[in-house]
C-alpha cells in the first residue's frame with residue numbers, strides 16, 4: 367500500500383488512532399500511584415486488553431505501540447501485532463527513546479533515538495508496522511519555547527519523518543504545545559503558529575512527502591492555570607484558524623493528542639471543529655489519556671474487570687469517532703459525563 371493510502375486509512379471517516387505507547391516503566395509508575403499492585407504480566411495484560419477490545423476497530427483505525435508492545439504475544443502465545451492487523455487496524459510505532467535535555471538550554475527537551483533508527487524502522491516495517499509517531503514537547507513559560515528548541519525539535523522530527531518514508535512507513539509528527547501554565551489562549555495560538563511553521567519548513571527541507579504524512583497536534587487552549595478559560599467554540603475557532611494558516615492542504619489528516627484535557631473536553635472540542643467548519647484535511651483523534659483514563663480505573667489490574675474496561679474504551683472511541691464526523695452530542699454519553 368502506498369503511504370498516501372495508509373495515511374488516508376488512518377483518518378478514514380468516523381475513525382481515529384489509539385495511542386497506547388506508554389513504556390512499561392511509566393505504566394508501572396502509574397499503576398503504583400493509584401495503589402494498584404503490579405506484576406510482570408500487568409503490561410502484557412493491559413496491552414492485550416486495549417488491542418483486542420471487541421469492536422474497537424469500528425472507531426479505531428490504528429494503534430501506536432512501543433518497541434516492547436510490537437513484540438508481545440497474548441496469553442496463548444499468539445502475536446498481538448498480528449491480531450491487530452487481522453482485526454483491520456494498522457499497527458504504529460513510537461520509535462523515540464524519550465525526551466532528553468536539550469544541551470545548552472535551560473530545561474527544554476528534544477526527542478532522542480535517531481541513532482540506529484533507519485535499521486529499526488526497516489525491522490518494524492517487516493513486522494507489519496504501517497506508521498510511526500514522534501513527539502516534541504514545548505512548554506510555554508517566560509522565554510520558552512526558545513527559537514533554539516523549536517528549530518532543534520523540528521529538525522529531529524523531520525529526520526524521523528524522512529527515515530520513516532524511506533522504510534515505507536507513514537510518519538506522524540507531533541509538535542505538542544503543552545497545556546500547563548497560566549498563559550492566555552492568544553499566547554498558545556502564537557506559539558502554535560510558530561511551531562507549526564518551523565515544523566513544515568523542516569519537513570520541506572528534508573524532502574518529506576506531505577501526502578504520506580500526518581500531523582498529531584495539540585489544540586489551541588488556555589493554559590490550565592489561566593483565570594480566563596476559553597469556551598469550546600473559541601478553542602475550535604482558534605485551532606482551525608492556526609491550522610488554516612500553517613498546515614498545507616496536502617496533509618491528509620490532523621489527529622489530536624489529548625494532552626491533559628478531560629475525556630469530555632477532548633471529544634466536545636473535536637466535535638465542534640468538525641461540525642462547524644469546512645476543512646481541507648480530516649480532523650480526528652490520536653488520544654491516549656482521553657481514551658484510556660476510565661478503562662484503566664475500571665480495570666485496576668483485575669482480570670475479571672477486563673470486559674467492562676474494554677466496553678468503556680470502545681464507548682470513548684465511538685464518541686470520538688462521532689466527533690470526527692461532527693455528529694457527537696452530549697446526550698450520547700449516558701449519565702457518567704462531567705462537562
Ligand code: 13P
Pocket residue numbers: 385386387430460501540622623624625626652653654655656
Ligand atoms: P495524550 O492523548 O494522553 O496526550 O497522549 C498522546 C500521545 O502522544 C501518546 O502517544
